[in-house]
């Protein structure tokens with residue numbers, strides 16, 4: 503059976519998942535460490551690839567090439583934009599990812615890759631610029647599961663940044679410009695590698711902070727990481743026991 507690859511940035515975002523992994527074997531591929539094992543009866547790979555797009559893209563590409571997963575779950579923490587309705591500890595799932603920094607700063611302001619006529623990648627004749635879609639099927643399944651468990655899960659567009667937004671003004675600007683609910687430092691990288699490789703990608707993050715004027719004392723990374731992992735474990739449990747699933751099984755899009 504093809505495995506499920508779970509990507510986080512840092513080991514702290516992986517602790518509960520590691521605890522749930524049985525028959526774990528530690529492996530290394532291109533300097534990325536990962537653990538291979540099972541959760542329930544599902545073959546699962548866990549990798550904390552590092553912070554930022556470079557680490558995320560390289561680790562995801564390496565492990566897709568080596569292990570051929572049928573699904574990649576990108577989880578961890580995120581900052582919620584003002585006005586999103588999200589609070590610390592809430593969960594959010596990405597419908598689309600946005601490369602929030604790639605573009606050009608002109609005298610008329612920031613312009614994206616479409617303006618520059620520079621796709622970030624092409625698939626056949628289709629050009630992808632700053633926006634990358636994730637698996638609709640996987641996100642809808644997550645929404646149904648959240649509904650079943652009475653967990654608040656908000657679906658919307660996520661922005662991926664290299665420079666974290668440490669002011670409310672920046673957060674409001676990005677939220678408005680991209681019509682987005684949250685930001686991270688890895689999401690778009692994982693999503694783009696999955697799209698290129700034809701692998702479904704689900705991104706679920708716990709909210710560790712609001713994107714307001716930087717005040718680390720208001721952050722709660724452990725709470726966000728725990729919420730996200732608990733939900734991912736429920737998601738895996740549901741995949742593992744489709745006969746007990748409360749949901750109508752819908753065929754994946756494609």
Ligand SMILES: O=C(O)c1cccc(C(=O)CC[C@H]2O[C@@H](n3cnc4c(=O)[nH]cnc43)[C@H](O)[C@@H]2O)c1
Nearest residue numbers: 511553579580581666667685686687688710711713
């Ligand atoms: O020291 C800071 O100002 C700072 C700003 C953003 C994130 C951090 C972290 O230590 C967490 C990095 C980790 O978590 C994701 N994350 C969480 N909140 C945000 C955010 O508001 N903006 C962007 N990324 C965020 C991110 O994906 C990293 O992996 C410290």
